[in-house]
Amino acid sequence: MSDSGNEDGVYNGVDEEYEDPNDADISAEDAWEVINAYFDEHGLVRQQLQSYNEFVSVTMQRLVDESPDIVLIPEDQYVPGRDAPDENTKVVIKFGQLRVSKPNFTENNGEAGTLYPNQARLRNLTYSTPLYCDVTKTTVRLVDPETGEEEATSEEPEKVFIGRVPVMLRSRFCLLHNLNEFELNSLGECHVDQGGYFIINGSEKVLLAQERMSNNHVFVFQKPPGNKYSFVAEMRSEADVGNRPASSLAVRMLSRSASATAAGATGGGQYITATLPYIRAEIPIVIVFRALGFDNDQEVVAHIVYDFEDEQMMGLLMPSIEQAAVIQSQDVALDYIGKRGNTVAVTRAKRIQYAKDILNKEFLPHVGVGESNELRKGFFFGYVIHRLLRVALGRQPEDDRDHYGNKRVDLAGPLLALLFRQCFRRMTKEAKMSMQRAMDAGKEVSLHGGHIKSDVITKGLKFPLATGNWSSDRKAGGKTGVSQVLNRITFASTLSHLRRINSPIGREGKLAKPRQLHNTHWGMVCPAETPEGQACGLVKNLALMASVTVGSPAEPVQEFLNEYNVENLFETSPINIPISAKVFLNGNWVGIQRDPRGFMSTLRGLRRKSIIDTEVSAVMDHTNREIRIWCDGGRLCRPLFLVEERPEGSPTTDENGVPLPARLMVRKRHIALLQETDMRRKERTVMEAPDEDDNFKDYTFPEMVKSGLIEYVDVEEEESIMISMRLVDLANQSASAAAAYTHCEIHPAMILGVCASIIPFPDHNQSPRNTYQSAMGKQAMGVYISSFASRMDTMAHVLYYPQAPLVTTRAMRYLKFRALPSGINAVVAIACYSGYNQEDSVIMSQSGIDRGLFRSVYFRSFAESETRRLGAAKETIERPNVRECTAVKPGTYDKLDEDGLVCEGTRISGGDVLVGKTQVLPPPPGLTVPEGDAGSGAPAPPPAAGLGLKTRRDLSTSAKTTESGVVDRVMVAANEGGARFVKVRLRSVRKPQVGDKFSSRHGQKGTVGMTYRQEDMPFTVEGIIPDIIVNPHAIPSRMTIGQLIECLQGKLASICGIEADATPFMDTTVADIANSLHGTGYHPHGWEVMYNGHTGRPLEAQIFIGPTYYQRLKHMVDDKIHSRATGPVTMLTRQPLEGRARGGGLRFGEMERDCMVSHGAASFCKERLMDVSDRHRVHVCDVCGLIAVADLKKNVFSCRGCNNKTDISQVYMPYACKLLFQELMAMNIAPRMMV
């Protein structure tokens, strides 16, 4: 609603005279200014764009830098007469700086030009940019073999084209980046669309964020009784450099029964073992310590238990120490491990070396991969066991798999990086092979000699994006469904699709846990928006203000740690651990800190000053005495207001003992700056010129984050802070320090996702109804994009007269719902009238429909091209001569123009041909090809012309038999291969009719059961008739109170001429609305006396009536209606086909059959199952009972085997039965029909 009146606090404040108005606290209304600023800056697909930008500008280069150089050493080919090559000269190929160009496309004729996205969409091209790499060729000559002195001569780096990278729309590398509204519109783009997707072969593809468990996190789980193990600690360790896959480590405590039978059992106690990478057996933990160089048991215990007073934990560890008593030295331990690896039958020295390599490179690589990491790995390994023991002792609960702090989300960036790594490796490998071959053949190795194949990267990135099978190798598996076709039904569905998260867990899994809403989802994942059924809870959607970290380098944080007295593990003794906090950086234990409080406040201070990246999270875990700092990518985080910290020792209450209110860092002056920035920006767009006076610097959301007013907090950190829900809670906070707020929600409505933000008053609905609406909002028709006229989507619905809702939520502003709405404010009465709105059907006003209510248009496009398939004859788009074509379509060819295409404006009915296309048939065998008349120069007639034979095959495209319309647009172009390419768009107008589906915004869907003209509709005293009458029975059991409030508020809004606010978690009450409505002269509860349209008599009850926003859903009877008499049958069984599109039959299934059986209607059953389906006549030999030969033309019947020509019976049976008998006969079983 209006924002005047709400600005108390400042001007009506009591302490006005003492307070600087600029320093005053912000009001609830001001919080929305901040939210506006957030979305102005970030839009709704920032996670996608950020992730992609990071990939192209940073990750790709890093992957190239980390890949090894190509080293070519000439090999002797032993060719007689040729000298052996100089083995002291080698060629080194180094890949350096990557460069990307602008998205472009090279036509078949060699003409190159920039490619704009809409061109790519229309012509089925891929929107991608060429990628170049500076490649340096260095020739290294060994000058002196004694000293190893080398002489290297480098050539100038050459720019080599290495492949094409698909470009994400509106990313920094897209041509549309930073274009204004007018420029976008002139390029056929929608200015409201925010990008975040790719265009691959003309279709828009989204990369769904993929959820996974976090790496470098130690998880301890308790196993159910009866298991071999009682407790397990697991982790996947991944080094941040080095480009290697994560390696897993498991430490397990055996159960009592398993321990008793274990190797080296001494009775009593449970053993602890570890599973190391590439080692085939479990290794007792103490042996691992020994192998790391921990010689005595005391040292080992110190690194696990830390505190020698802790007898419980020591007791639990004792059996494991005793078990390993036989192995006392490092070499013996290494040998013990080495023997259990892949080194069988080699010498001891080799085994020891192998074990050393495993411990250095594969064991806990995130701690370090070189030598000299033994001590730190020992500390970490000890920590893992410590955690395990704590859980085993019941001092700590087991870890929660579903805690969202333990999850990471991979967006476009990491997903593409995975592909790029594979492709680049393959490309260099192939290049090396090819170059080596050239070198061995005695040729000069050239960078442009076709050795570096650009196709590897081009196809390796394009194929997974096109199919969703996430692997650069076509055959190899990988995840499926990662890339999907962008949903373009309505704009909200598009936005929601771009913010979707997928958890790759089997859909069949019965386990409910991973599907449930977790406490940690608050503010990160929408609580309402998830599909129903198999994927329920596995597919999630980001909350509006949630973002995903892209990852920042750990070095700045590491530097800070070094400066701030974090004792390095090399320098400290384990005795110090219990008296200080452990510090972890990205899961790696880097040291201990004796002053965790001071440390944390400094660290937070630096982050709030943005000296350390603002997306770094710092968690103080008091119970475990741990400080965890994360700066990896894929964490979900969200912004929160910061509460001003009180100086140490300052009073928390005033002199009367009343608690002093906590205050936010954000003040009125910041809000004023935001408002001014917003105003200036608007002026700038109008005047199209920067304003002159300028000391004024735009004040934006990132500015607020940088200056420490707002902070990004991730899921793990969220648990270590105190967040007040509302601004007013801060003022009322209790004096106790334990309840001191550190942060404040910006607004609780931001916990919802895109689709749930469209629901008015969702906080008044039963929760599943919000979930239902979140699913239905995606099927609502509206204007799915403003540029729909310049697009050729395969299917598209557009609503004729869409309206912005009367009752809105604040969040709709960011969803651009006013610009691209998907419904109409219909006058809805909740009433029983004539009985035609029972069981979720509604009555609709025919007069309204006639005036255009819910009228929509349906576009359908067909694409056709002259593309030639390998080995097949050329295809031609032309008007086919039906007489010389085979496989002619049933529809009419008359609507085709000379060029084989229908004309725009032609009316098309079911089955009509839209694009004529033919292909030359190979001449039938044995036909001589007549020679063309060489003298006259006339072309040779087609081989079979004039013989009445078919010379061409018809490949035309026709409209679906059930669909009709008008040709809206015909587009002719050339596709990627330069072949003629056409798209034809049909348009058909759909008026609402009985059977069409509609829904309110509260999960209340229904179909039209009847339409009445206005004279038959009930009316109020004012002569208002409802557009829609829904049945009152739809309300009580579903408890969608939100719809009732929406209706009431809509009524008030329409009377007052305002737009009403229905944002959740605000202070609006029903009583307020009722009072205002009463004030305008209406019944406070929206009831009206109504009169029967047929009789003019008042209805017995007063009717609840008012405007409610209704959506027209894409399911319409005309697309579903189906019936059949006789029609096509399947070839094999001769039973009717299935499905409407093929003119199939209606299945008389098992349940229908059961019904007839129980009814005793045997004849009817037989009629349905045989006579009307696949009745077939068979002749049976009366002697042997097998099928006889029947020549119906000559009326001769015979059974060859029995030599019987007289005793033949005629039997009717289903064709499927006959088929079965023949199949049985084929496998030597004789089904005899004894008639």
Add this chain to the structure above:
Amino acid sequence: MGKRKKATKPAPKAKAPKLDTCFDCILCEHEQCVDAVLLRSQKVGSVECRVCHVRHEMTITALDEPIDVYSNWVDEMVKVNGGEE
């Protein structure tokens, strides 16, 4: 309702490899012909080639497994031959 089965079944997960109990003979070079026998009660472990009947024994500890006895034999042989490398 019965769902349609996917045409390509996912490849079965590779099982964690177990330790061998049967080895190649380093003397007669036959494959998988050396069996290990551990008599834990007597703390004696032995390996014997089924083909050339070479036999090796050692005292074992509770933690030793067939591979340890075999490796011990390999080490012995290397020592006897004056140590490779």
